[in-house]
Amino acid sequence: MNPNKALWEKGDFTRIATSMRESGEALVATLGITEGLEVLDLGCGDGTTAVPEARLGANVLGVDIARNLVQAGNARAQQLGLASCRFQEGDATDLHDLEDDRFDLVVSIFGAMFAPRPFDVAKEMVRVTRPGGRIVMGNWIPNDPTLVAQILKISAAYSPPPPEGFVSPMTWGVEENVIERFAAAGVSADSVSFDRDTYTFDFSAPPSVLVGEFRMYYGPTINAFDAAAANGREVELQAELEALFEGQNASGSEDVTSIPATYLRVTVAV
Numbered sequence: 001m002n003p004n005k006a007l008w009e010k011g012d013f014t015r016i017a018t019s020m021r022e023s024g025e026a027l028v029a030t031l032g033i034t035e036g037l038e039v040l041d042l043g044c045g046d047g048t049t050a051v052p053e054a055r056l057g058a059n060v061l062g063v064d065i066a067r068n069l070v071q072a073g074n075a076r077a078q079q080l081g082l083a084s085c086r087f088q089e090g091d092a093t094d095l096h097d098l099e100d101d102r103f104d105l106v107v108s109i110f111g112a113m114f115a116p117r118p119f120d121v122a123k124e125m126v127r128v129t130r131p132g133g134r135i136v137m138g139n140w141i142p143n144d145p146t147l148v149a150q151i152l153k154i155s156a157a158y159s160p161p162p163p164e165g166f167v168s169p170m171t172w173g174v175e176e177n178v179i180e181r182f183a184a185a186g187v188s189a190d191s192v193s194f195d196r197d198t199y200t201f202d203f204s205a206p207p208s209v210l211v212g213e214f215r216m217y218y219g220p221t222i223n224a225f226d227a228a229a230a231n232g233r234e235v236e237l238q239a240e241l242e243a244l245f246e247g248q249n250a251s252g253s254e255d256v257t258s259i260p261a262t263y264l265r266v267t268v269a270v
C-alpha cells in the first residue's frame, strides 16, 4: 500500500474539514472564478474549496489520493445538486489520465503539499494548466507559530524520524523551494507570487473536543498518538495539543473554538 494514500485514508478527514468550510469559501471568492472556467482542485478532500468553486459557475474536477474522501466529495456534490463538480481518485505526483493544458485554473489548498516528490508535483500542475492559466496553492509554513505548523511540530517530537530521503510537506511553505520547484517545471521566478493569508478553524465546542477530533480522525495526528502510545506518552501529547488549541482559541469563549492559522498563498502564472 502507498503510505501517502494510507495516511489520508486513515480516520476521516471530513470531520476536520467541516471546521474549515468558511475559510475555504472566503478563499474561493478571491480566485476570480467565472462561469464555465475549467478548474482542477488537487488534493481536494471532500470539496471544501471545490464545492464553492462549482457554486460560482466553474466546471470542477476534484482529484484526491484518498478513496474515502473522493466518495465523500461526490456524495456532497450530488446532495447539493452540483452537476458541474465531480471527484476522482488520482495522485498529484502523476496525473497521467489528465491531458496537457486542460485547465484554466489549478487550485491546491493544503493538498498537493502533502504528496511526495515535490518536483514531480510542480511539473504535473504546470503540465495540466493551459498557457495563460493559473495555479493557486495554499501551503502551511514551517515553524510558523500558528496552529497547523505547531500541531505537526509537536507530533513530530513524538514520532520516529522520517525515512531517509523524506521531503517534509512543510518545505512547500518556503518561498525559495516553491520557486525552485516551479523553475524546474519551466516557470520563471517572476511568474510566481506569494501572500500570507489566514485560515480559521471554527468548531462549535471547546478546543479540547477539537483535539479529540484530530486524535480520532486526522491521519497525521492518529499516527502521532500511535507513536506516543508505543512510548507511553499519549497523555503528554494530549496535554500539549490541548494547551496549544486552548492558547490559540480566539473565540472569546471557552465553549467555542475559533483558531486562525497563517498559510503561504502561492500564485503561479503559467
Ligand SMILES: C[S@@+](CC[C@H](N)C(=O)[O-])C[C@H]1O[C@@H](n2cnc3c(N)ncnc32)[C@H](O)[C@@H]1O
Binding pocket: 004, 008, 009, 013, 017, 020, 024, 042, 043, 044, 045, 046, 047, 048, 049, 063, 064, 065, 066, 069, 090, 091, 092, 093, 108, 109, 110, 111, 112, 114, 115, 116
Ligand atoms: C489537509 S487535506 C486538505 C483537503 C482539502 N484541500 C481541503 O482544503 O479540505 C490534504 C488532502 O491532500 C490529499 N493528498 C495527499 N497526498 C496526495 C497526493 N499524492 N495526491 C492527491 N491528493 C493527495 C489528501 O488525501 C487530503 O485530502
